[in-house]
Amino acid sequence: MDLSERKKKILRVIIEHYIETAEPVGSKSIAATAGLDVSPATIRSEMADLEAMGFLEQPHTSAGRVPSPQGYRIYVNELMDDYRLSIQETKRLNEALHMKIHELDEVIGQAGRVISQLTRYPSFALTSSGSKITIRRFDLLMVDHDAFIIVIMTDTNIVRNRLVRLPTDLSEAQLQLLNTLLNTTFTGLTLDEITPELMRVTSHAAGEAYGLISLVVSFAIEVLEGLEQHTIHTAGIACLLSHPEYQSLERAAPLMNYLSGEPDSDLFPLPEDNFPEILIGPENVADALKNSSVVMASYDIGDGMRGIIGVVGPTRMDYAKLTARLSYFADGLSHLFRQTELPDRNDHKEE
Amino acid sequence: MDLSERKKKILRVIIEHYIETAEPVGSKSIAATAGLDVSPATIRSEMADLEAMGFLEQPHTSAGRVPSPQGYRIYVNELMDDYRLSIQETKRLNEALHMKIHELDEVIGQAGRVISQLTRYPSFALTSSGSKITIRRFDLLMVDHDAFIIVIMTDTNIVRNRLVRLPTDLSEAQLQLLNTLLNTTFTGLTLDEITPELMRVTSHAAGEAYGLISLVVSFAIEVLEGLEQHTIHTAGIACLLSHPEYQSLERAAPLMNYLSGEPDSDLFPLPEDNFPEILIGPENVADALKNSSVVMASYDIGDGMRGIIGVVGPTRMDYAKLTARLSYFADGLSHLFRQTELPDRNDHKEE
DNA sequence: CTTTAGCACTCAGAGATGTAGAGTGCTAAA
DNA sequence: TTTAGCACTCTACATCTCTGAGTGCTAAAG
Structure with a gap:
């Protein structure tokens, strides 16, 4: 140019x-x-x-x-000049970053809500696992003669559980047997590798614990599917209405509908490097976004997973300010995940 | 009258x-x-x-x-006449009820989203525990020399977990000790009964596992708090815009803002019996709802917990149809929770 | 006493008209 | 290449009028 x-x-x-x-x-x-x-x-x-x-x-x-x-x-x-965050802004962002890491999903959602509040734009948040996820270990906890808890941990250190109640009784020994069988056979497998074939073979080997194997494994499959599926969280959709370009319903309604029905997460390309990505108007893939812009940044969750957080707004957005805030926030999240405890971050961000 | x-x-x-x-x-x-x-x-x-x-x-x-x-x-x-659901409607509702019961929170949210789609109104969903919740049991699962999983189960059969990584190493024996200590001391206690006092005393008794006790117990407290707090899920806020009374932004914006910022769950009184509750305009407590109506029904989750699901819309709503649908859906959810497997429900709803 | 027809009245909404103001493009001079 | 001047364009806003739907009141009829 x-x-x-x-x-x-x-x-x-x-x-x-x-x-x-x-x-x-x-x-x-x-x-x-x-x-x-x-x-x-x-x-x-x-x-x-x-x-x-x-x-x-x-x-x-x-x-x-x-x-x-x-x-x-x-x-x-x-x-565009780089925007330098003011001291108040860093303060607010740091405060917002003081959240506890519970369930991964919770943090994701929380981060989105916070970003939406800070920027006054609708936000979205999702995760992206670089590689295939596998189950690292199974634990079965007996809670009653006819009930037990499945605890599953993935190689990305995510733990999920489910309480199962059975129509028949169950012995501690059976459960032990089942547990070792699961851990020897179904760990380290990706979703594709857990075939019905494998399940059938193993079930037969299990003898009387026949039905239980498929019960546990199908929960495992559910977990893996859930994790690979990247459900997208949105927050603060109503923020749109405070911006002049969305005062007319014809403009606002399609975008709000798009955002509140779960948008297709494939439409948000993962920013490759750590720098924020900006998609302006027609650069967006989704039709509903062709008149709007998206600014997003990614952060490191650890264990090969990355999170994406971003905002949606009119093409007329303060890109400089938004990228600065988002990347600062994303960096903060990376830290948060890396050490569960947020370090003092009173320093200004140095470009 | x-x-x-x-x-x-x-x-x-x-x-x-x-x-x-x-x-x-x-x-x-x-x-x-x-x-x-x-x-x-x-x-x-x-x-x-x-x-x-x-x-x-x-x-x-x-x-x-x-x-x-x-x-x-x-x-x-x-x-108002009772509205009789048509065969198509029952069919659609039954289809919508074919969801799998995973995490409780997920079902709650899912139910809300479905109801919003079916009714074309924004929906909300929350749970309400009649009585105080307590922890029924603790399980600690060692996953590594410096990491373990806390699994907590409440007396309402909700299971929560967390992966904890420690700065120091940890023996299997220590974990066992900790586990029994937790199960003997901290089970069956309500949130109020878990005092800092008790924690201190028990921590001393624990000797070297000093810090671990408070780690696990504070997770337990988090879980109990989370469950008593009744976060409210909303879905389909954008639906508002399709109704003529919300064509003007002055009417739509406050309500949308109210719904997307987490509304106070206290403002939705639990319908006492199984019949749907209707709150018309000024009957609502929340200011933002004074010009709108709320229709809601409750369902039984089991273990003393109830769920509430409802929709928000203009006072001009088809109350007959909505109550019929909501109560059918809520009944369906009750069944779903009671037996995890939905029974055939091809029968029409009898008043 | 209740119901009805007739009639004057009111008021929102749609169109038409006019005006003000902001901003442009073009041209010709500096 | 820059600038001043000027005619032109078009929106936004206000004003006005007209139409039609719906009302309340009154007096007559059942």
């Missing part, structure tokens, strides 16, 4: 002005604001050029200019 | 008409619709009476009448 310095400056001023006011920007206000000492007329001809290049759009003839998605893109890539 | 038969009939027709069309009802359309052969003029004077009694309201002089909350209340209490 070979834009003259002046064009760059003008584009940048327009975008930042528009991000703040949400109203089309006219040549006059630019001439007044910008450090460049030229008349509105000059700005006008530059703006006409920028529009011809596709970086600006005009809602109608007598309105000012509005950035196009490509305009935002070039702004994000080349023009 | 001593309303003449004719007044009752007129009120009923007005309400049902309004529920269908969402538009103020005029005397003419009533005269045409209703089975009573009187002229619009007569209807008018009756309507004037009904308005004076507080059952109808007039948006403005030249509009028709609209039911007041009291009008709905009398309709719900006295005038």
Whole structure:
């Protein structure tokens, strides 16, 4: 992109002005604001050029200019300054990061809710396991003559349990037998490797504990499926309504519907590096997002899993501020997961 | 309430008409619709009476009448026919009830989402434990020289777990000791009975396993707190936007904000009997709900716990249909919990 | 006493009209 | 290349009118 310095400056001023006011920007206000000492007329001809290049759009003839998605893109890539978080902001973020790590799902959801509150945009949160998950160990705990608890732990250190009540009685010895059988046969297998075939063979070997094997293993399958499925959590959908671009229901309703019905998690590509990812308008895959933007960051959960957290809003968002906040928060989450105890983080973020 | 038969009939027709069309009802359309052969003029004077009694309201002089909350209340209490679910509806409801019982929280949430889809209203779901919950048993599972899993089971048969990693090593024997200590000292206690005092005393008795006791017990406390706290799940908030009364943002935004920020669960009184509860407009405690109605039903989870599921919508809702659906669904959930396996329910619901 | 027809009255909503203001593009001069 | 000037365009807002639905009241009829 070979834009003259002046064009760059003008584009940048327009975008930042528009991000703040949400109203089309006219040549006059630019001439007044910008450090460049030229008349509105000059700005006008530059703006006409920028529009011809596709970086600006005009809602109608007598309105000012509005950035196009490509305009935002070039702004994000080349023009935008890094935003330095203020001390208050880091403080708030650190406070928000003071959460206890319980169930993984809970943390994910909680993180989303917090981010939504902090940014005043709807948020989404999901996890992504890089590799295939397997069961590391089974434990069966007898609680009653006809009931026991299955405890399953994956190689990613996630623990799930279920209470099972049986129609028939059960001896401690049986349960022991079953337990060792499970641990020798079904550990270290991915979802694909647990075939009905294998289950049948093992069941026969188990003798009287026949039905129990399939009971436990199908719970294991459920767990693995659940973990690979990456359900996506959304929070703060109502935040949309506070932004001027969603004052009309025609604009707000489709997006809200999309977000509240579980959006397809495949549509959010995992940011590869640790830097936040920005998807502007039509860069989004999902139709419902074509008029909106997504900013997201990823964090390390440990054990080969990553989490993604992001916000959805109008294309007119303060990308600089949002990426700064999100990546700080994501970093904080990584720390949190790495050492369960959050370290003092009074330091400012250094780019 | 001593309303003449004719007044009752007129009120009923007005309400049902309004529920269908969402538009103020005029005397003419009533005269045409209703089975009573009187002229619009007569209807008018009756309507004037009904308005004076507080059952109808007039948006403005030249509009028709609209039911007041009291009008709905009398309709719900006295005038409304029981709605008989159609075969398709029972079918759909039964299909929706074909869900697997995993984690309790999951079922609660799932039920809410399903109800929202079926009714096209936002839904909420929560649980309520009648009595105090206690821990029934502890299990500690060693997974590594420096890590173990805490498994806790409540007297309400809820099982929760957590993986704990320690800075120091740990022997199997220590864990055994700890386990028996926990089971003898901390079972059967309510949240209030687990005092810091008790923890300190027991910790000393534990000797070297000092810190571990408090680790496990504080997890137990977390679990108990979590269960007593009744977090409320909401789903399908965006459904609001499809109803005419929420076309304007001033009406929709406060309610959506209320629902998406976690509403206070105390504001939803537990329906005492098994019949659905209806709260019309100002009958609601929460300010945000004063212009809306809530219909809810409760179901039996077992072990002294009940679940509540309900929908939120405009006061103009088809209460007959909603109560029928909700109570059918709630009954289904009760069955589901009672026997984990849903029985054939091809029968229609008998009042 | 109740019901009905007739009639004047009220008021929201849809259209039409006018105006103000912001912003533009073009042209010609600096 | 930049700038001032100017005619032009178009939205937003306010005002106005008109229409139609629905009412309440009154007086006559059952």
